[in-house]
Amino acid sequence: MKRIIFITVILLCTSGLYAQKDSNFYRHETRISVGDAFLPMMFWTYEPWGDRKNNANLYANVAFSYSYRPVKWFWVGGNFINYFGEKIYYDWREYDVKGEFKDFSISKIKYCAVIAPEIRFSYLNRKSVILYSALSGGICIENGFSTNHFKYPEINYYFHLTCFGFSCNFGKNSKIFLGAEFGLGLKSFGNIHGGYRF
DSSP, X not given: OHHHHHHHHHHHHHHHHHHHOOSXXXXXXXXEEEEEOHHHHHHHTOOOSSEEOOEEOOOEEEEEEEEEEXXXXXXXXXXEEEEEOOEEEEEEEEEOTTSOXXXXXXXXXEEEEEEEEEEEEEEEEOSSEEEEEEEEEEEEEEEEOOSXXXXXXXXXXXXXXXXXXXXXXXSTTSOEEEEEEEEEESSOSEEEEEXXXX
């Protein structure tokens, strides 16, 4: 019985890959995406000391990427991501054992550029729509101005998992696409994108 189940699973996987095997697909893809940056803003603005007030303006990211598609269900490529728009002010008060206190304040403008390789796997390939998941990781170079505790520039690690992504293909030969991604990590919770395949 176990052998029958094993053979059935292998045949189903093979037939799924065979169904996606098609020479009529574009191997190169360029895209631009815009997303929120709530998660990195939450990590980068956390400070473990005292009471503070944190004022942050709009903070978002723009990503430029290129991918190569050796087979229909697999992409490999890279991202350049630019985080922008954050301006943060900190105010906090620290008390000593005598009950005396000292007020502190800090301000900074932050910039972060990310270079990250990416792999992507699609589980539905149609002429009009593609559904996929992706994984990327790399380094980010962060810069800013600080009046107190922070030192710049700083190099950090970057990681992002795209749990669900889709692209809707348009045009005469379905070369133009629009879509969205939802994931976990430093890229964003969600982003929208558009691009061109050739």
